[in-house]
Amino acid sequence: MFATIxxxxxxxxxxxxxxxxxLALEDQLAADLGILADGLAIPAADxxxxxxxxxxxxxxxxxxxxxxxxxxxxxxxxxxxIAAASGGTARARRTRALRAADxxxxxxxxxxxxxxxxxxVEEDGLTAIGPDDDAARSLAIDALVRLMDxxxxxxxxxxxxxxxxxxxxxxxxxxxxxxxxxxLVLGPDGWRVARQAPGERGLIVGVADCRTTRRDPEPVxxxxxxxxxxxxxxxxxxxxxxxxxxxxxxxxxxxLAKITALAKAAAVAGLxxxxxxxxxxxxxxxxxxxxxxxxxxxxxx
Numbered sequence: 001m002f003a004t005i006x007x008x009x010x011x012x013x014x015x016x017x018x019x020x021x022x023l024a025l026e027d028q029l030a031a032d033l034g035i036l037a038d039g040l041a042i043p044a045a046d047x048x049x050x051x052x053x054x055x056x057x058x059x060x061x062x063x064x065x066x067x068x069x070x071x072x073x074x075x076x077x078x079x080x081x082i083a084a085a086s087g088g089t090a091r092a093r094r095t096r097a098l099r100a101a102d103x104x105x106x107x108x109x110x111x112x113x114x115x116x117x118x119x120x121v122e123e124d125g126l127t128a129i130g131p132d133d134d135a136a137r138s139l140a141i142d143a144l145v146r147l148m149d150x151x152x153x154x155x156x157x158x159x160x161x162x163x164x165x166x167x168x169x170x171x172x173x174x175x176x177x178x179x180x181x182x183x184l185v186l187g188p189d190g191w192r193v194a195r196q197a198p199g200e201r202g203l204i205v206g207v208a209d210c211r212t213t214r215r216d217p218e219p220v221x222x223x224x225x226x227x228x229x230x231x232x233x234x235x236x237x238x239x240x241x242x243x244x245x246x247x248x249x250x251x252x253x254x255x256l257a258k259i260t261a262l263a264k265a266a267a268v269a270g271l272x273x274x275x276x277x278x279x280x281x282x283x284x285x286x287x288x289x290x291x292x293x294x295x296x297x298x299x300x301x
Contacts, residue, residue: 001225001236002034003259003266004073006120006158006181006206007246009039010255018053025058027252029067031260032267034240035118036072041248043075043122047107050074051116073118073156074111079104079143081125084136094139101146112153120156120181121147126171127162127187137171144175154178160206160245163187169196178202184224185209185244199232206244208262213254218265219280225269241266 009024017040024039036058044050051074062069083097104121111119123144129136148155157172160183164172172180172193179202182190194203207224208216221241229239241262247255268279 001229001239001241001266001270003031003241003263004033004035004204005037005039005247005259006160006204006242007122007210008041008248009246010248010250010252011041012252021054022057022061023252025054025061025072027256028259029058029061029065029070031256032263033259034070034263034266036070037075037120038072043077047074047076047119048110048114051111052114055116071117073120074116075120075122076104076107078121078123078125078157079147080140081123083139083143084125084128090135094142097139097143098146101143104147105149105151108147108151108153108155112151116153118154118156120158121177122158122160124159124161126159126164126167127183129166129171131166133166137167140167140171141174144171148175148177156181156202156204158204159183159187159190161186163189164193165189167193169193173197173201179204179238179240181240181242182206183244185211194228195231197231197234199234200238201234202238202240203228203231203234204240204242206242208241208243208258210243210245210247210258211249213250213257216258216261216265218261218268221262221265222269222280225266229269236270239269241269 011020021038025036028036038054055072058072059069079097079100082100083093086096108119155177156179157177158181164187180197181204182194183206184190197203205224205228207221225239225241229236271279
């Protein structure tokens with residue numbers, strides 16, 4: 001199992017994008033995350049150039065520190081979120097969503113052609129869909145299916161910052177994404193959606209609370225990862241851990257501590273049997289012992 005970030009990383013005042021990206025990558029490598037990201041506030045307009053810069057920077061840092069290279073994911077704002085943020089009439093939103101899907105599809109093809117291992121499509125706008133908003137669900141499905149048409153490569157659909165249950169599984173799993181990331185702190189009902197993910201798709205579970213410096217209980221993170229692995233016989237190779245959303249509201253020290261703990265939890269979650277029991281705090285694995293009852297006398301009565 002692996003750990004990754006899903007949104008912005010803390011940015012000390014005065015840093016330009018290049019310096020902020022390097023800081024975020026340095027901390028992710030130090031924390032031993034399995035998949036890296038640029039950590040900038042929003043995905044760049046030129047996703048291909050942004051990924052190339054982040055990938056080159058990560059490779060350079062790993063070489064300087066004699067660390068193993070890690071895959072760097074590209075980031076792309078999803079077509080539904082682009083259209084929803086634009087406002088206007090329903091017809092205007094549909095036009096913009098489908099145009100954004102076409103543009104996003106071209107970008108996905110270019111990224112995979114350039115060697116990007118993973119692309120994270122960020123569709124936080126899906127959390128605003130209400131349970132009775134059939135028109136929004138229909139638009140989201142059309143846009144996401146159009147985005148993924150003919151795309152071969154690992155694309156993650158990331159939905160953080162709230163609850164995806166209004167969009168529901170019919171939206172989240174309509175298009176052939178390889179994996180899905182859900183915010184299970186700000187949107188705990190996302191577990192109901194995640195449980196319906198096809199077993200061949202990966203799940204990245206956002207279990208580390210991005211709002212607080214408090215330490216996230218390791219047994220809870222481990223349980224989340226192992227529960228995701230157990231659903232539909234998914235297995236540990238298709239499961240990752242993440243913060244619930246971006247860490248930009250925390251200090252750098254607090255964010256680094258949080259992702260370091262998350263990477264450790266992911267490593268523990270991948271253990272089995274006695275190794276897992278030894279790695280977890282004893283209260284998390286000790287069962288209450290019941291006093292044995294006396295067997296009934298077969299000759300009594």
